[in-house]
Amino acid sequence: MNSVDQAKSMARKLRSALAKGDKDISHSEALELVANTLGYSDWNTASAKLEGAVSNAISFGKICPIIRIFDEAKAREFYCGFLGFEVAFEHRHEKQLPLYMGVERAGALLHLTEHHGDASPGSNVFLPTQKIRMFHKELSDKQYSFGRPDLEELPWGLQIQVHDPFGNRIRFCEQVS
Incomplete structure (x- = not known):
């Protein structure tokens, strides 16, 4: 799992934990909170920095049946x-x-x-x-x-x-x- 996927997973877990306490936030709000926690000003910046160099090679993401x-x-x-x-x-x-x-x-x-x-x-x-x-x-x-x-x-x-x-x-x- 790459760094961006790990950050997205953190956002999903944050949303789930907050929802258990009757605090609903959107996925984008959760991504912004994770980005701030990781020291970035916003999700776009975090995503770009976490992704690193983009390869020209073909790549596939995780399979989700x-x-x-x-x-x-x-x-x-x-x-x-x-x-x-x-x-x-x-x-x-x-x-x-x-x-x-x-x-x-x-x-x-x-x-x-x-x-x-x-x-x-x-x-x-x-x-x-x-x-x-x-x-x-x-x-x-x-x-x-x-x-x-x-x-x-x-x-x-x-x-x-x-x-x-x-x-x-x-x-x-x-x-x-």
């Missing part, structure tokens, strides 16, 4: 309660319209959507993972009623496969070298 969900409460229970992700952002065009939400944990960002057409149920996400035995113990200790995933030893590494309430699968895998 979009996963179809149908029920906000069940999605929060599974992704936040069971898997331990935290809400990075939430968006609705209007209060009664479908939710588009990002959840993150330890560098992984997943986009969850109730919008028809954004993604298909039954998706499969492969997520490279470190310390998978520790993660497996954490999940097992929760005694989740809707799934007790096994730790599988496969030719490419140790893997945990979980199924969300909407028919999607996430494969957490600590790959062998």
Whole structure:
């Protein structure tokens, strides 16, 4: 993760922490606060300085799978309660319209959507993972009623496969070298 991405992650976490205390700020306000905390006068200056020299090489950002969900409460229970992700952002065009939400944990960002057409149920996400035995113990200790995933030893590494309430699968895998 580069410095700009780290600063953006700090802004998302700041917004989330403030929201828990009933203090809502916009994403741009959070970016400005992070920029000031890092010693820059504004976000544009911070972003330019943190980015450093721009390369002419092709580059790709972090992958964020979009996963179809149908029920906000069940999605929060599974992704936040069971898997331990935290809400990075939430968006609705209007209060009664479908939710588009990002959840993150330890560098992984997943986009969850109730919008028809954004993604298909039954998706499969492969997520490279470190310390998978520790993660497996954490999940097992929760005694989740809707799934007790096994730790599988496969030719490419140790893997945990979980199924969300909407028919999607996430494969957490600590790959062998």
